[in-house]
Structure formats: structure tokens, C-alpha cells
Amino acid sequence: MKIRELTVRYGKFNAVDHVSLNVPPGSAVGLVGESGSGKSTLARAVAGLVPSRGTITGIDRSKVQMVFQDPYSSLNPRMSVGLSIAEGLGPRMRRTARRTEVERLLDLVALPAAAADKYPRELSGGQRQRVAVARALAAQPDLLIADEITSALDVSVQGAVLNLIRELRTELGLSMLFISHNLAVVRYVTDTVAVMRAGRLVEAGTVDEVIGAPQHPYTRSLLDAVPRLIHS
Template sequence: MKIENLTVRYGSFTAVDGVSIEVPPGGVVGLVGESGSGKSTLARAVSGLVPYEGRIEGARRIQMVFQDPYASLDPRMSVGASVAEGVRAPRAQRQAEVERLLGLVSLPAEVATRYPRELSGGQRQRVAIARALGAEPDLLVADEITSALDVSVQGSVLNLVKRLREELGLSILFISHNLAVVRYVSDSVAVMHGGKLVEFGPTEQVVDEPTHEYTRSLLEAVPRLVRH
């Protein structure tokens, strides 16, 4: 997927200002920045949730996984019904496909009969990922998908993202304010600040040899990422 000169305006305020990023097939691009940097607005524009100027090419089906899995799942629908909503399969095959998708995210088939309120935060986020995968997306947009989870389960969800990328060849735009998280899952890193893209390159290059002052400030906030 190629994003070219993407701009999002809310009246006179420019939330995203001329951003260009390419996510190669099967690649993971990490988009990092502090709150208000424009990264989540860009995610919503890429997913077709807000109007934008510019061009998005190369991805016909885009699915987004949101920060709060409980808010993104209908509490009145069972897990199986929620996952089945986006499944690209004949009706007679949907139950089997729901079970397959739950298996992909390491959830047992019986979870399909349960409701979001009966699940943990980590389980709900896995359901949200399974539902997104049911649409067979060309691009998965993961917007702060671990930030609402307990620290104890964040790692398991990140490992899931890495495994799904390897098994399915997923292209992922992975968004986080945490550079350590982005480094763990991404091939390349794009850094946003004030609605603009200030740095973009291979992950280790951005982490080890940042060229922009803002990137360096993000690194200083996560000391374990700095090479001594």
C-alpha cells in the first residue's frame, strides 16, 4: 500500500499534513508519535473513516483494529456473531470459518458462544483481530492495540501480531506511542510530529541513528532502546 501526500483537515486545523508512507506486501510499518501527533487520524483516513486529500493505492480491502476492544465489539452480539459479520465465506461455511479465525488468534472454538463482557481485555482484542482477518484484508491497521491492555498481556498480543504476519503474509500499519513496542514488531518506522512525517526508515536505522530531534526525544523516553 502506498500513501501519497495524505492530508486531513478539520476546518482550519490540519491534523495530518502531506504524509507519504509505503507499506510493502507482507511488511510491517510502525507509525509512532505522541498523543496529538496525527497518527490515529492518519489511521482513520487510511481506513476510510474520515475524509482526506491525497492518494491511497494498492490496498482494496483495509481493516482496522482499535485501541479499546470492548468499545469496538457489540456487547449484544456473541463473539461468533461478531466475527461472522465480516467473513467472506458462504453462509453454510461461516461457523467453520469463525472457528478457524478464532484458532488463528489462539482462542478455543467455544469462545464463539460467549459475549465480550465475559472475556478479558486480551481475549477481546484477539476477537477484534479475528474479526478483522475474516474480511481477508490487504492491509491491517492496528491502532494502539496494546495500550489499553494490562502489561502482562501486551507481550502475548504483540507476539500474536508477529506470528500472524509470518503465517499469513499480512501487511500491517502498526500504530503506537511506544517506540519499544513499534521496534519489536516493525520492519520500518515512520515518526510523526505535529501532523507531519519527520522521519522514516528501517527500524534499526531509525532507532540506532535517528536524524530528527523529535525521534531522539522519543528514544530518550525509552532508555533501553538507546545504544550505548
């Protein structure tokens, strides 16, 4: 996917200001910045959820799926897990085939088949986020956007969800835009990093380049917020 001069404007304010970014097939690109930097707005524009100007080529926008920060609010509390995941499947699929596919997707995100009959309120935060990932994968996306998917989770389960994302990348060859404010998380999951500040990209490169030898003062300030990265 190639993003060129993408701009999202709210009134007179450019939330995203002429951003250009590549997400090569099978790669994971980390988009990092503080709250309000425009990274989530850019993600929503790529997914077609907010109007934008500029061009997005190399991908069918209907094949972009997004996993949001809060798994509870993104799942219908009145729908069972199985029905929520099945929403992403083709409407012509037979009932038995749908059930089999739902169970396969649950297994893919390390949840038991019995979870299909549960409701979001019966699951932990980490389990709900796994359901959200399974629902996104049901649509067989060409691009998966993960928007701060561990931020609303307890620290004790964040690592397990990040490990899941890494495993899915390897197993499925997913192309991914991974959004976070935490460079330590981005380094663990992605190949390349793009740093956003005030709606613009200020630095981009491989993980080793950006974290090992940051060129922009803002990137260095983000690194200073995660001291363990400097000596790792």
C-alpha cells in the first residue's frame, strides 16, 4: 500500500497533514507518536472511516480491517462471540461451514471453540481483544490496522496479545499498520517505524535506524520516555 499526501482536515485544523507512507506486502509498519499526533486519524482515513484527501493505492479499501483500542466497545454486547466473528464471513456460507470457520479463527487466536457461545461481558479484556482480532481476520484482510490494541489491557496480558500478533504475522503473512505511543512495543512487533508529530511524519526508517540512531529531537524524546530501550 502506498499513501501519498494524505490529509485529514477538521475545519481549519489539519489532523493529518500531507503524509506519505508505504506499507509493503507482508510487512508491519509501526506508526508512533503521542496522543493527538494524528496517528489514529491517519489509520481511520486508510480504513475509509473518515474523509480524506490524497491517494491510497496498491490496496482494495474494502479489504482493510481495523482492530480498535477498546475491545469491549468494539464488540456488540448483545451478540455472542461466534456471531460477532461470523459477521466477517461471506453471507452465502452454510451454517455448518460458518461454525467450523469460527472455530478455526478462535483457534488461530488461541481461544477454545467453546468461546463462540459466550458474550463479551463473560470474557477478560485480553480475550475480548483476541475476539476482535479473529473478527478482523474473518474478512481475510489485505491490511490489518491495529490501533493501540494493548493500551486498554492490563500489563499482565499485554505481552500475550503482542506475542499473538507476532505469531499471526508469521503464520499468515499479514500486512499490518501497527499504531502505538510506545516505541518498545513498536520495536517488538514491526519492521519499520514512522514517527508522527502534530499531524506530520517527522522520521521514518527501519526499527534499528529509528531506535538505534534517531535523527529527530521528537523521536529522541519518545525514546527518553522508554529508558530501557536505550541500553537494550
